[in-house]
Amino acid sequence: MKGSSYEIRVTYQETDMMGVVYYGNYLRWFEIGRTEYLREKGMSYKEFEDRGILLPVLESHCNYHSPARYDDLVTIKTKISKLKRTKIEFDYEIIRSEDGELIAIGSTVHPFVGSDFKPISLKKKDKEIWNLIEQELVKSN
Amino acid sequence: MKGSSYEIRVTYQETDMMGVVYYGNYLRWFEIGRTEYLREKGMSYKEFEDRGILLPVLESHCNYHSPARYDDLVTIKTKISKLKRTKIEFDYEIIRSEDGELIAIGSTVHPFVGSDFKPISLKKKDKEIWNLIEQELVKSN
Amino acid sequence: MKGSSYEIRVTYQETDMMGVVYYGNYLRWFEIGRTEYLREKGMSYKEFEDRGILLPVLESHCNYHSPARYDDLVTIKTKISKLKRTKIEFDYEIIRSEDGELIAIGSTVHPFVGSDFKPISLKKKDKEIWNLIEQELVKSN
Amino acid sequence: MKGSSYEIRVTYQETDMMGVVYYGNYLRWFEIGRTEYLREKGMSYKEFEDRGILLPVLESHCNYHSPARYDDLVTIKTKISKLKRTKIEFDYEIIRSEDGELIAIGSTVHPFVGSDFKPISLKKKDKEIWNLIEQELVKSN
Numbered sequence: 225m226k227g228s229s230y231e232i233r234v235t236y237q238e239t240d241m242m243g244v245v246y247y248g249n250y251l252r253w254f255e256i257g258r259t260e261y262l263r264e265k266g267m268s269y270k271e272f273e274d275r276g277i278l279l280p281v282l283e284s285h286c287n288y289h290s291p292a293r294y295d296d297l298v299t300i301k302t303k304i305s306k307l308k309r310t311k312i313e314f315d316y317e318i319i320r321s322e323d324g325e326l327i328a329i330g331s332t333v334h335p336f337v338g339s340d341f342k343p344i345s346l347k348k349k350d351k352e353i354w355n356l357i358e359q360e361l362v363k364s365n
Numbered sequence: 366m367k368g369s370s371y372e373i374r375v376t377y378q379e380t381d382m383m384g385v386v387y388y389g390n391y392l393r394w395f396e397i398g399r400t401e402y403l404r405e406k407g408m409s410y411k412e413f414e415d416r417g418i419l420l421p422v423l424e425s426h427c428n429y430h431s432p433a434r435y436d437d438l439v440t441i442k443t444k445i446s447k448l449k450r451t452k453i454e455f456d457y458e459i460i461r462s463e464d465g466e467l468i469a470i471g472s473t474v475h476p477f478v479g480s481d482f483k484p485i486s487l488k489k490k491d492k493e494i495w496n497l498i499e500q501e502l503v504k505s506n
Numbered sequence: 507m508k509g510s511s512y513e514i515r516v517t518y519q520e521t522d523m524m525g526v527v528y529y530g531n532y533l534r535w536f537e538i539g540r541t542e543y544l545r546e547k548g549m550s551y552k553e554f555e556d557r558g559i560l561l562p563v564l565e566s567h568c569n570y571h572s573p574a575r576y577d578d579l580v581t582i583k584t585k586i587s588k589l590k591r592t593k594i595e596f597d598y599e600i601i602r603s604e605d606g607e608l609i610a611i612g613s614t615v616h617p618f619v620g621s622d623f624k625p626i627s628l629k630k631k632d633k634e635i636w637n638l639i640e641q642e643l644v645k646s647n
Numbered sequence: 648m649k650g651s652s653y654e655i656r657v658t659y660q661e662t663d664m665m666g667v668v669y670y671g672n673y674l675r676w677f678e679i680g681r682t683e684y685l686r687e688k689g690m691s692y693k694e695f696e697d698r699g700i701l702l703p704v705l706e707s708h709c710n711y712h713s714p715a716r717y718d719d720l721v722t723i724k725t726k727i728s729k730l731k732r733t734k735i736e737f738d739y740e741i742i743r744s745e746d747g748e749l750i751a752i753g754s755t756v757h758p759f760v761g762s763d764f765k766p767i768s769l770k771k772k773d774k775e776i777w778n779l780i781e782q783e784l785v786k787s788n
Contacts, residue, residue, distance in 0.1 A: 235682070236692075237530060237675045239523040241576055246519050247422040247473075248392030252660045255389070259658070259718075269659075270718040281388040284427050291421070294523055295682075295693040332388075376541070377551075378534045378671060380664040382717055387660050393519045400517070400577075410518075411577040435664055436541075436552040529704040529755075530678070533671030562714070563670040568707045614670075 225317050226364045227303025230260040234296045244291035250318065250328050251284055257302035258314045258332070265360050267353055275350055278341070279334035282311065286330035290320075297321040303364040307357055309345040311335045366458050367505045368444025371401040375437045385432035391459065391469050392425055398443035399455045399473070406501050408494055416491055419482070420475035423452065427471035431461075438462040444505040448498060450486040452476045507599050508646045509585025512542040516578045526573035532600065532610050533566055539584035540596045540614070547642050549635055557632060560623070561616035564593065568612035572602075579603040585646040589639055591627040593617045648740050649787045650726025653683040657719045667714035673741065673751050674707055680725035681737045681755070688783050690776055698773055701764070702757035705734065709753035713743075720744040726787040730780060732768040734758045 232253065240246040259269050272279065292298050299319045306313035312334050318327040336346040347354045373394065381387040400410050413420065433439055440460045447454035453475050459468040477487040488495045514535065522528040541551050554561065574580050581601045588595035594616050600609040618628040629636045655676065663669040682692050695702065715721050722742045729736035735757050741750040759769040770777045 233679075235675065236522050236524075236678055237528050240518050241521040241523065241525045242419065242421065242518075243523045244421070247425060248389050248396075248519060251389030251392065252658065255659055268718065278383065280383065280385070280432070281429055283429065284388060284425075286425050288422055288424065295691065376534065377537055377663050377665075378669050381659050382662040382664065382666045383659075384664045389660060393517065396518055409577065436550065524701065524703065526703070529707060530671050530674030533674065537671075560665065562665065562667070563711055565711065566670060566707075566709050570704055570706065573703070 225301050225303060225315070227301055227315075228261040228264045230257060230300045230302070231297055231321060232256060232300065234292055234294055234298060236294055239294050244293055247286070247288060250286050250288070250330060253298070253300050253318060254284070254286075254302075254314070254316045254330055254332055257300035257316050260300075261302040261304075261314070265356060267356055272353065275353070276339050277344070277346065277350060277353065278337050278339065279312070280337060280341070281332055282335050283333040284330070285332075286328055288328050289326045292318065292320065292327045298327060304357065304361045305331065305365070307361045309336075309347045310343055312357065366442050366444060366456070368442055368456075369402040369405045371398060371441045371443070372438055372462055373397060373441065375433055375435055375439060377435055380435050385434055388427070388429060391427050391429070391471060394439070394441050394459060395425070395427075395443075395455070395457045395471055395473055398441035398457050401441075402443040402445075402455070406497060408497055413494065416494070417480050418485070418487065418491060418494065419478050419480065420453070421478060421482070422473055423476050424474040425471070426473075427469055429469050430467045433459065433461065433468045439468060445498065445502045446472065446506070448502045450477075450488045451484055453498065507583050507585060507597070509583055509597075510543040510546045512539060512582045512584070513579055513603055514538060514582065516574055516576055516580060518576055521576050524573075526575055529568070529570060532568050532570070532612060535580070535582050535600060536566070536568075536584075536596070536598045536612055536614055539582035539598050542582075543584040543586075543596070547638060549638055554635065557635070558621050559626070559628065559632060559635065560619050560621065561594070562619060562623070563614055564617050565615040566612070567614075568610055570610050571608045574600065574602065574609045580609060586639065586643045587613065587647070589643045591629045592625055594639065648724045648726060648738070650724055650738075651684040651687045653680060653723045653725070654720055654744055655679060655723065657715055657717055657721060659717055662717050667716055670709070670711060673709050673711070673753060676721075676723050676741060677707070677709075677725075677737070677739045677753055677755055680723035680739050683723075684725040684727075684737070688779060690779055695776065698776070699762050700767070700769065700773060700776065701760050701762065702735070703760060703764070704755055705758050706756040707753070708755075709751055711751050712749045715741065715743065715750045721750060727780065727784045728754065728788070730784045732770045733766055735780065
């Protein structure tokens with residue numbers, strides 16, 4: 225998968241009594257993935273919000289392939305898979321860094337909304353950010 | 366939706382700086398939903414594990430319709446939507462108790478595995494639990 | 507300990523690979539304890555915030571006596587231990603409901619601040635809430 | 648403060664509706680602090696557990712000085728403050744990396760226990776680890 229890569233270390237807090245990472249925590253990893261993806265492309269999510277563009281979550285999906293365990297280094301791979309004027313979709317892969325094993329695959333869909341949580345067209349609202357994202361979409365697919 | 370209902374109160378910890386419940390927390394609510402569903406049907410998940418049957422998560426999905434907010438009472442509705450010898454699927458609806466507004470819809474898929482995490486056929490491994498679940502499947506659909 | 511009692515069920519998410527509840531989760535239970543304490547006394551924390559009074563946390567402390575485990579019912583006991591014009595302190599006890607075993611003891615200190623996060627004197631800002639809390643302090647000690 | 652430093656980035660998930668990091672999350676940061684401290688000194692906590700030495704938490708304490716916010720880079724400073732045959736204490740400072748502002752100060756106390764959760768004397772159980780830690784205690788105070 226093209227896109228960006230970001231590595232994190234699994235903490236004790238993220239494990240559960242099965243000895244593996246609790247399934248809900250992957251959604252936090254996806255958040256880290258898309259945040260660092262955007263930062264790498266020169267437009268941090270914080271800057272999005274400062275410019276009045278919020279990306280709440282409309283949909284999330286995750287397929288768990290192999291458990292991540294305590295102290296594992298895992299790589300979060302992120303790319304933009306779809307872009308419309310009103311929403312964006314990110315794809316993720318979680319890989320165990322040590323041996324390249326696939327841990328999980330997922331995706332999230334986000335509408336573009338303003339500070340008042342009302343839907344906006346990103347293309348109209350902020351042409352600069354729109355252009356940046358559109359370029360990345362082309363590059364990463 | 367048929368199935369069981371369980372009510373929880375949204376805590377401060379579950380909110381994020383958007384003022385709404387963080388999207389990853391819904392997966393914890395789904396866990397509560399299926400746990401209380403099983404308990405209500407007379408077979409707590411803890412008992413499953415004590416009998417050597419574990420239900421890790423293979424897949425999760427969530428559609429976020431309307432934000433849940435701090436101190437909201439929300440109802441988690443849960444039912445079994447699919448049952449095979451080797452896996453089970455739960456469906457969930459999150460409803461704001463006060464006004465019945467739909468907050469989220471989701472599902473999770475779980476393989477049946479033994480204490481060694483190897484796949485098992487529930488029907489072969491534990492006929493009693495299999496029969497209980499099969500009955501519920503019929504009733505709730 | 508006098509004060510109020512509130513019962514919760516330990517979820518899988520709260521456990522870690524040691525098979526017990528992760529130590530950081532007790533601070534969430536303390537939040538639930540003080541929220542339900544205030545609600546029981548007729549002044550929900552949400553109402554505090556609606557009236558422009560916030561209670562961020564200045565200090566937290568917890569002594570872990572015995573581990574809480576998955577699916578345990580635990581009782582959170584809460585009382586106000588100190589009250590000054592500018593801050594309030596809550597004490598907590600976590601008890602396993604089934605056998606009364608002491609799980610943890612803790613406390614949190616909260617300054618009274620306004621919506622702008624600046625310190626306020628609760629006695630000056632809202633005499634009604636002040637009187638309610640003062641009464642509870644007397645009763646619970 | 649001497650000891651080791653480890654930097655993390657604040658995620659959206661860690662914030663609450665006050666717009667700041669939820670107070671319970673600092674205990675996770677302390678976990679990261681002591682884990683990375685131990686790793687830096689050549690004895691990862693995972694290795695401790697593999698050698699039959701567990702460090703559950705007996706006590707935690709945190710003073711919150713200034714709020715950490717979304718996307719802040721924060722530095723977790725960690726050192727060993729006390730060492731006895733049966734327990735160890737870590738001190739932590741959380742600093743905003745950008746301006747050096749003090750966010751929080753805390754400490755945790757951990758008994759040494761074996762895989763059966765029974766108290767052990769670290770000095771007797773594992774002289775090598777004992778010596779390593781004792782050296783660090785001297786260096787960091």
